[in-house]
Amino acid sequence: MYYSFILNSDSRKSEDIDSPQTPPDVSEYLLKKYNNGAESLSPKKTPKRPPKNLLFKAVSEGDIESLNRLLQEAKESASSFTQKDAQDFYMYKLTSKDTGKTCLMKALLNINDNTPEIVCILLSFAEDNGFLDRFINAAYTEENYKGQTALNIAIERRQSDLVKCLIRKGANLNVRAQGRFFNPKHKHEGFYFGETPLALAACTNQPDVVQLLMENSQTNVTIQDSLGNTVLHALVTVAENSEAQNAFIIRMYDTILRTCKNKSLESIENNEGLTPMQLAAKTGKTEILHYILSREIKEKENRVLSRKFTDWAYGPVSSCLYDLQDVDTCSHSSLLEIVVYNTNINNRHELLALEPLHTLLQLKWKKFARYMFFMSFLLSFTYNVVLTLISYYRPRGEQALYPLSLTYDRGWLQLVGQMFIIVCATYLMIKEGVVIFLVKPSELRYVLSDAWFHVLFFIQAVLVILSVFCFLFGVKEYLAFLVLAMALGWANMLYYTRGFQSLGIYSVMIQKVILNDVLKFLFVYILFLFGFGVALASLIENCTDDECSAYKSFSTAIVELFKLTIGLGDLEIQHDSKYPVLFLLLLIAYVILTFVLLLNMLIALMGETVEKISKESEHIWRLQRARTILEFEKNLPMWLKGKFQLGESCTVSKNDNRTCLRINEVKWTEWHNHVTCINEEPGFAMFSGTSYANLNTEDEPDSYDSDQTVTIEFRDVMEPCIETSV
16 A cells, blocks of 8 residues: 555666665675675675575565575674674665665565565564564655554554564554655645554554554553644544444544543644644544544543533433533634634534534524624614715715815714714724734635625725715715715625524525626626727727717727617617628627627526525525624623633532533434433432532433442532523
């Protein structure tokens, strides 16, 4: 698998890389060193040394007889060396200088029936001659596969018996393969399975090897690779939207998490500051994120790893507590913000449908966001009404040149209205400008895709400020800015349709039609309009008659052609043109291309877009409303954020306090014939302002153990139970 990829930077054949020839200067140096002087350079006195290419060929082909003979020859050649020099000589003969590949790696890369015996022969030879540790842990030096050892190759080749043999002989379990193939920067240059043997075994679905490594005390499960990823990050990275693959990924994730002695493994952040759960959200891995959020472990020793706790269950109804750590916006890099603001994935609506994200957004909307949304609507509506009144009841005639004069009728109202709209416009310009211009470059795509209303609000605010300053300084062109701002302001009221599902979906369709179809139509139409307008205006002869052709100039030609496009113009021969017949033919061609072709194509495309978007518009609307909720929450003062924070304070175990969200779930499909409940009576008892819920792991209601030590304790509960049917 790994060696099907070779960079073009190395023009040698693969056989040359596997079996490099010894450079002359190195051979001469070794001959002089190991044969004591120039006299030993004579061919008669130089012992026969096995060529490297023969050793590599023997191990790759599984030729045991040749391998034994070549190793014996190497041993005879080193018989006169000191122990240190002999070990250096053996490593030199069994290793490729250019790539760092050893004969052991070569044997594992070419699996055949004799490979196990070949590996045993090589390891026994290294052990007998005292260089086993150097030999078994030798790593690639070549740039593409740098850091890879024999253990990595054995795991990749799924040779569990050889893996056990290598581990038993002292293979390093914490090596990191950091070559470009194992951490590709570009697609199709390799594949990322993590850099450690444990990550490789887990990502390639080898549970026996994973168990072997986890049981070994030498394995550092928390080791991080060059990206800062642990084995859990690696599993999240390789997960895909495939049911079969996700099943083993989740199984491996769960096994490693439960087996690891360090219970904070899942909280380790990579170089991007993301935990495995946050990485799953950022990359849109729905299945594994659902597993993490709803993981419930009943074993006492691993209960701390749970993120979901069942308080009680009665029939198909269960009341569950979901851990809000790193989920709600009060946490750094919260899950909600990662999902809502991440435009690099296409399944954000699926992630927001997971619990507790779905219920959390619903409760935020009901608790504070809908009231803030309504107040924002009233303010925007009042702002546009005042702007319209100022535009309509503006000073006219000579009074228009004296805007600060209060002598004319309603002068003081005009001044108050101007002050009101300039305050509102300044606030909008600063607020939206921060969103647009002070975001990170990586978030610019988010602004252009999800938050284009920010751009429209900003443009309107700029137009309003320009109109007010022009009015106050007596510049009569203020009216143009004012009219544009007024038209754009009422169009921006579409933003508030996202508060209602039916109107929100309709607004989404309008936005998509404008962005997808109308803009493309306008681009092509303007090209035709410009080209034909120039051509027709050029055919008209110069004339001074008042009844001269309407196509006498480029601007008038554009107007006439636009009338033809919407069916208000006439196809007439212009006799004052230089070539009347050609003029008429151009008009006919223009009508066919625009009125007949482009307009009908636009209508057809708009119909297809509406039909397509109608299936996705609800998802888009939900994303827009989720984003609106988070924006309103950011604008809350700190003292109000704490007041509106959702969840219940609970103690899972000693020194383990969490904030959890209670969700009542109804699951008819999972309801068995027997009734499962946690306590004899559903709910929890209240004692002096403190509530306790014992979590029983048994299925039978009468099997409750009064001496059970694991409890969940709720403190300062504002509302006894928040019931939400899902």
